[in-house]
Amino acid sequence: MPETARPILRELVIHGPQSRTALAQSLGLSPGSLTRLTKPLVEAGLVVERDAVRESVNGRPSRPLEVVADDLHFAGITLTSDHVYGVLTNLRADVVARETSPLMNLAPETVIAQIGQVTEALAARGGQPVAIGLGMGGNAYTPAPVGENELLDSGLLGWEQVPVRRLVAERLGIPCVLQNDVTALAYCHQWFGEARGIRDFAIVAIGDGIGYALFIHGQAVRLTEAAIGNFGHQILTSDGPLCPAGHCGCAVSYLTKGSLLMTAAQGMRRFPTYPEVLRLADAGDPVCSRAVQQAAWALGIVIANVVNNTGVRTIILTGEAMDIAQVGRPDLERGIAARHPNPKDINITVDGHDFHQWARGAAVLAIRHHISDH
Numbered sequence: 544m545p546e547t548a549r550p551i552l553r554e555l556v557i558h559g560p561q562s563r564t565a566l567a568q569s570l571g572l573s574p575g576s577l578t579r580l581t582k583p584l585v586e587a588g589l590v591v592e593r594d595a596v597r598e599s600v601n602g603r604p605s606r607p608l609e610v611v612a613d614d615l616h617f618a619g620i621t622l623t624s625d626h627v628y629g630v631l632t633n634l635r636a637d638v639v640a641r642e643t644s645p646l647m648n649l650a651p652e653t654v655i656a657q658i659g660q661v662t663e664a665l666a667a668r669g670g671q672p673v674a675i676g677l678g679m680g681g682n683a684y685t686p687a688p689v690g691e692n693e694l695l696d697s698g699l700l701g702w703e704q705v706p707v708r709r710l711v712a713e714r715l716g717i718p719c720v721l722q723n724d725v726t727a728l729a730y731c732h733q734w735f736g737e738a739r740g741i742r743d744f745a746i747v748a749i750g751d752g753i754g755y756a757l758f759i760h761g762q763a764v765r766l767t768e769a770a771i772g773n774f775g776h777q778i779l780t781s782d783g784p785l786c787p788a789g790h791c792g793c794a795v796s797y798l799t800k801g802s803l804l805m806t807a808a809q810g811m812r813r814f815p816t817y818p819e820v821l822r823l824a825d826a827g828d829p830v831c832s833r834a835v836q837q838a839a840w841a842l843g844i845v846i847a848n849v850v851n852n853t854g855v856r857t858i859i860l861t862g863e864a865m866d867i868a869q870v871g872r873p874d875l876e877r878g879i880a881a882r883h884p885n886p887k888d889i890n891i892t893v894d895g896h897d898f899h900q901w902a903r904g905a906a907v908l909a910i911r912h913h914i915s916d917h
Contacts, residue, residue, distance in 0.1 A: 545580070545583060547580055548580045548581070548583055548584055549914060549915060550570055551566060551570065551577070551580055551581055551584060551590075552584055552589060552590070552610065552914050553914055553915055554566060554569060554570065555590060555608060555609065555610040556610050556612075556634055556635055556734070556910070556914060557734050557735070557739065559609070559635075560593055560607040560608065560609040561607055561608060562605040562606075562607050562608075563577055563578070563581075563605065563606075563608065564605065566581075566608065581608060588611060588614065589610060589611055590608050590609065590610055590611065591608070591609055591611055592606040592607070592608060592609075593606060593607045593608075593609050594606070610634060610635065611634070612633040612634040612635040612637065613633045613634075614634075615633065615634045615673055615913075616631055616632065616633060616639070616666075616669060616670040616671065616672045616673065617631070617632050617633075617634070617636075617672050617673065617674055617675070617676065617906045617909040617910050617913070618630070618631055618662045618665055618666075618672040618674075618675040618676070618906060618909065619631075619632065619675070619676045619678070619727075619902040619903055619904065619905035619906025619907070619908070619909065620658050620661065620662070620675065620676070620677050620678070620902055620905055621677075621678040621679070621724055621727075621898060621901040621902045621904070621905050622646075622654065622677075622679055622699070622700065623699075623898065624646075624649070624699055624700070624751075625645060625646050626643055626644065626645055626646060626898070627642075627643070627644045627645075627646060627654070627657050627658060627661050628641075628642075628643055628898040628899055628901065628902045629641065629642045629643075629644075629658075629661040629662060629664075629665055629902050630642075630665070630899050630902040630903050630906055631665040631666070631668070631669040631670070631672060631906075632903060632906045632907075632910070634910060634914075635735070636731065636734070636735045636903060636906060636907050636910060638899070638903055639668075639669040639670070640665045640668040640669035641665075641899045641902070642661045642664050642665050642668075643661075643898075643899075644657055644660065644661050649700045649701055649702075651700075651702060651705045651707070651710070654700065655707070655710045655711060655714055656714070658677075658711055658714070659711070659714040659715055662675060662715055663715075672715075672717060672909070673717060673718075673909075673913065674717050674718045674719070674720065674909035674910075674912060674913050675711060675712075675715060675717055675718070675719050675720070675905075675906075675909055676719075676720045676721075676722075676727065676904075676905035676906050676907065676908030676909035676910075676912075677707065677708070677711065677719060677720070677721045677722075677905055677908075678722065678723070678724035678726075678727035678728070678901055678902070678904055678905035678908065679695070679697060679699075679707070679721065679723070679724055680697065680698070680699050680723065680724055680725075680752070680754065680768075681695065681696055681697060681698070681723065681768035682696035682697060682698045682768055683698055683752075683768055683769060683771070683772025683775075684768070684769055684772065685767065685768040685769060686767050686768075686769050687767055687768070688722070688723060688726070688765060688766060688767055688768065689721060689722055689723040689726075689768060690708070690720070690721040690722040690723070693706055693708065693709065694706055695707045695708075695721070696768075699751075707721065708720075708721045718909070718912065718913075720908040720909050720911075720912045721908075722908055723754075723756070723766075723768070723771070724754070724901055724904070724905070725746055725748045725754035725755060725756045725771075726756045726763055726766075727901070727904035727905045727907065727908050728746060728748070728756070728861065728900070728901055728904035729744075729746045729756035729758060729763065729859075729904075730763070730904060730907050730908060730911060731900075731903055731904035731907040732744075732746065732859055732894075733758060733761075734907060734910075734911075735907070736894075737857075737859055737892045737894065738758070738857065738859065741857050742758070742759075742760050742761045743758060743759055743760065743853075743854065743855045743856070743857065744757075744758050744855055744857035744858070744859065745757045745758070745849050745853065745855050745857070745858055745859070746858075746859045746860075746861060747842075747845060747846065747849065747858060747859075747860055747861075747862075748860075748861045748862035748865075749798050749799065749800075749842070749860070749861075749862040749863070749864040749865050749867070750799070750800060750862040750863035750864050750896075751799060751800055751801065751863070752775060752795070752799060753771075753774065753775035753794055753795060753798060753799065754771060754775075754862070755771050755774045755775075755849075757849075757853060757855070758855075759853070759855070774794075775793070775794050775795045776788060776790050776793045776794065776795055777793060777794050777845070777848065778790065778791075778792055778793050779792050779793065779794055779797065779841050779844045779845070780792035783796055783797060783841075784796040784797065784802065784805075784806065786802070794841060794844075794845050797837060797838050797841035797842075798838055798841055798842055798845070798864065798867075799864065800817050800863060800864045802838070803817070803820060803834055803835070803838050803864065803867070804816075804817060804820065806833075806834040806837065806838075807820045807830060807831050807834040810829075810830030810831075810833070810834070811830055811831075815831075817863075817864070819831075820834060820835065821835065821866050821867075821870055824836075824870055824871075825870055835867050835870050835871045835874075836871050836874040837874075838864075838867045838871065839867045839868065839870070839871025839872070839873075839874040839875040839878065840871070840874040840875065840877055840878040840881075841878060842860075842867060842868060842871075842875055842878065843874065843875040843876060843877060843878020843879040843880075843881070843882075844878045844879075844881065844882055845878075846858050846860075846875075846878070846879055846889065846891065847878065847879045847881070847882035847883040847886075848882060850883055850889055851882065851883060856888055856889055856890055857889075857890045857892075858889060858890070858891050858892070859892050859894055860891065860892065860893045860894065861893075861894040861896060862896060863896050865893055865894070865896060866896075868891075868893050869893060
């Protein structure tokens with residue numbers, strides 16, 4: 544399709560059916576230009592006209608344009624240290640199939656083979672994808688964002704200089720798009736989720752590590768893997784616990800699942816499970832309550848730091864350990880208030896954790912690459 548027609552398709556994908564009048568206004572086009580640019584989309588079968596309806600503004604009949612979402616499919620894959628999670632979506636990122644497979648081992652050839660098997664299982668259930676997106680974390684010392692270089696370093700998987708994008712594309716015979724997994728999830732929220740229509744927002748992800756993505760004026764801020772790693776090691780207190788890197792009182796030392804469990808274990812004199820800590824904290828256990836309160840307070844400090852340093856007012860919290868934001872909400876708010884003068888100005892959304900949602904974010908990478916001009 545012509546490059547000039549891509550913004551029209553993008554608007555219909557993100558916002559659903561629209562009249563020509565609404566499309567022309569949102570894109571700053573004349574009615575004649577819009578008609579000319581939509582013609583190749585209709586001829587290609589990507590866009591159809593719906594039944595006539597009366598516009599609310601002038602009462603005239605109009606035939607809204609709608610993207611044909613179900614004729615194109617996209618695969619999305621995200622990896623943990625022990626599983627492959629995959630989804631198949633249509634053009635509007637509606638999930639039509641999902642798969643999970645335990646990793647046999649972390650060797651690149653094994654992981655690539657299992658990504659291929661999961662994608663083929665998805666295709667058998669919902670349709671052949673035209674592209675695949677991969678959401679992965681990189682090495683915290685790499686001076687480039689994931690996907691910017693052809694060779695990937697992954698601290699989680701223990702990979703060094705693996706051409707994962709090329710290998711997956713060759714294995715499946717379709718284009719492959721690779722980006723940081725938190726950035727992929729942020730794109731999903733920007734187009735189809737909590738951040739739709741919001742130009743400035745940030746995502747903070749808490750789990751085995753700390754992830755971060757920042758959008759300013761509707762564009763993702765380029766963050767290297769090293770910058771994301773440094774974000775997790777920002778110093779919150781001078782007398783806090785030690786992190787694995789030897790920092791005293793950094794965000795990692797308070798917020799990761801491992802740090803929370805270590806704090807609780809010191810008082811319980813045994814190693815609990817993460818759900819157990821949350822359950823006991825909610826029930827009023829003094830040791831687990833204190834561990835969660837401390838982590839929630841630290842998360843509030845991190846949120847305030849993001850707002851103070853970037854000016855964004857919308858924060859989306861996600862990740863395996865994000866339940867601390869719910870169980871320890873008063874302490875989270877106390878942490879924000881310690882560093883930010885107007886906590887009520889901050890809009891905080893806690894996104895329920897689901898690895899298939901992260902895989903959906905990876906599928907959005909493939910959708911963006913397929914239809915977008917940026």
